Amino acid sequence: MHIGNVEVECQQGDIAGQLGIDAVVNAANAQLRSGGGVAGALHRAAGPGLAEECRPLAPINPGQAVITSGHELPNPYVIHTLGPVYGVDEPAEDLLAACYRNSLQRAEEQGLRSVAFPAISTGAFGYPLEPAIRVAVDTVLREAPSLEYVRRVRFVLHDAGLRDQFERILTEMAQRR
Template sequence: MRIDHVEVECQQGDIATQVGMDAVVNAANAQLMPGGGVAGALHRAAGPGLAEECAPLAPINPGQAVITSGHELPNPFVIHTLGPVYGVDEPAEELLAACYRNSLQRAEESELRSVAFPAISTGAFGYPLEPAIRVAVDTVLKAIPSLEHVRHIRFVLHDAGMRDQFERILEEMAQGR
């Protein structure tokens, strides 16, 4: 789907294999170290150099985003953001929106043209899927008019049901703007 000057898409897949994207976003932990889920997959694929580069940047707070090189990933950069733990980090909606907004800001500062996002905070951090999708889509739609460099945003979802839900909400919210 094209929104203004930016292509926005939803794709089922593995965030660690996003060929052709300038950056992938890591749903990181505060210490920016390997873990489970997205962080574990990205660190395994990137190799040990990613953890070494991340160490001096940690800890980060919920909503914050930092950028590193991609190491052995097919992407030149990784943008690491700490999503809120649902029911613990408040205000959860504002913190989750800050993850997407600040990640796009790091991409803009680095003059990147494409960014792939996972569904931040929806795994082990327990954020309910539909509200998380609405925050993600709303934040990206609001950011698009101010993007000078980013021209392609991809949401990478691990299963078809999640992808379909993202696509439905993206279409609904894009038509309503």
């Protein structure tokens, strides 16, 4: 789907295996360390250099985004953002939107053409799926017309059901614009 000059797509797959994408987004923890889920997958695939580069950038706050090189990933960059813990970090919706908005801003600052996002905060941080998807899609749709460099935004989802849910909500929200 095209929103202005930006192609927005949903794909089932592994966030650590996104060929042809300039930056993948890490659903990070505050200390930017390896962990479970997306952070663990990216740190394992990137190798120890990623943890070393992240160390002086930590801690980050919910909604904040920082950028590092991709090390051994197939992507030149990793954008790390800390999603809100649902029911703890408030206002959760604003903080989650800031994750997507600030990640796109880091990509713009580097002149990147493509960014791949996971479903931020929906795993261990407990953000309910449908509201999280709506925040993600709404933020990307709002930001897309003002992006100067980014031309592709990909949502990378770990299973087909989640991908289908993202696609349905993306189509629904784009048609309302």
